[in-house]
Amino acid sequence: MTLTRRTERLALPETTEPSSQIEIHARIEQLPDLEHWVEQLALEFLLPPPLVQRIDICLTELVSNVISYGYPNGGLGTVRIRFWRQPEQIVIRIDDDATSFDPTAYVLPGLPSSLADATSGGRGIRLVRHFTDELHHVTAAAGNQLTLVFRIGGTGMLSSADSRQ
Amino acid sequence: MELAVHEIESGILGINLSGRMDISGTQQIDLKFTALASTRKAQILVDLSNVTFIASIGIRTLINNAKAQKLRGGSMVLYKPNDQVEEVLRTTGIDTIIPIAHDIDEAHGAFGSP
Numbered sequence: 001m002t003l004t005r006r007t008e009r010l011a012l013p014e015t016t017e018p019s020s021q022i023e024i025h026a027r028i029e030q031l032p033d034l035e036h037w038v039e040q041l042a043l044e045f046l047l048p049p050p051l052v053q054r055i056d057i058c059l060t061e062l063v064s065n066v067i068s069y070g071y072p073n074g075g076l077g078t079v080r081i082r083f084w085r086q087p088e089q090i091v092i093r094i095d096d097d098a099t100s101f102d103p104t105a106y107v108l109p110g111l112p113s114s115l116a117d118a119t120s121g122g123r124g125i126r127l128v129r130h131f132t133d134e135l136h137h138v139t140a141a142a143g144n145q146l147t148l149v150f151r152i153g154g155t156g157m158l159s160s161a162d163s164r165q
Numbered sequence: 166m167e168l169a170v171h172e173i174e175s176g177i178l179g180i181n182l183s184g185r186m187d188i189s190g191t192q193q194i195d196l197k198f199t200a201l202a203s204t205r206k207a208q209i210l211v212d213l214s215n216v217t218f219i220a221s222i223g224i225r226t227l228i229n230n231a232k233a234q235k236l237r238g239g240s241m242v243l244y245k246p247n248d249q250v251e252e253v254l255r256t257t258g259i260d261t262i263i264p265i266a267h268d269i270d271e272a273h274g275a276f277g278s279p
Contacts, residue, residue: 028188028189031187031188031189032189035185035187050249053218053249056218057218057220057253060187060188060218060220061220061221064187064188064220064221064222111257111258111261112258112261112262113261113262114262115228115231115232115235115262115263116232117262118228118232118262120225120228123221123224123225123257124220124221126256126257127220127221127253127256127257130256
């Protein structure tokens with residue numbers, strides 16, 4: 001998996017129309033709409049179930065984070081998610097208007113060694129890094145732009161020897 | 166999400182969870198799950214076989230209740246997660262702090278271990 005922080009936009013699908021997109025308010029009540037959208041993508045683009053699960057968990061974790069922590073001063077944010085079906089990979093781009101947060105730079109806490117040691121932070125980001133093949137973050141003028149790449153038939157970090165670090 | 170409870174045998178309480186353990190799903194079962202899983206000492210077998218999806222919020226609920234149960238002198242075992250749910254549990258290291266069992270003998274062994 002590749003983690004990057006970029007100051008310029010990733011030269012990926014910016015010039016092509018997304019295969020599908022959704023815009024939601026940054027509210028917990030909107031998460032079922034996101035789930036439904038992913039189900040529709042699976043049907044429309046004939047995505048294999050393991051890939052759908054990877055996309056599902058990454059979007060759930062990342063959008064939940066934006067909703068929970070992205071607007072500390074209140075206000076109703078907007079999250080736009082675009083999906084590109086490419087021959088070898090799926091590219092998903094999440095644009096928000098939330099406070100800046102770079103999940104590629106987040107330092108993961110170590111895995112817990114006992115129940116008593118288990119803290120509540122960092123699991124969502126760990127899952128996103130595990131299930132994506134590439135993850136890119138840009139601090140945009142309005143908020144954040146995250147780009148997730150899922151190789152078709154890939155397994156994220158599963159095949160990597162350091163997947164449990 | 167839905168939650169059903171049944172006494173498996175003396176001393177082991179089975180809690181069957183089903184559905185999608187995301188934010189809204191976890192909120193639906195959290196209070197009832199906590200009341201069952203951590204308010205009195207017991208061996209809690211959490212049947213995950215009908216859980217189709219688990220996010221970090223769901224993991225947090227499992228950990229909080231496993232911690233509380235351990236403080237009461239009991240224990241918790243996670244039972245028969247599907248492959249995707251198990252991968253999420255293993256990726257976050259939960260399998261090393263709450264045992265995962267795939268059959269009842271394995272569950273007995275896990276309850277028996279310190």
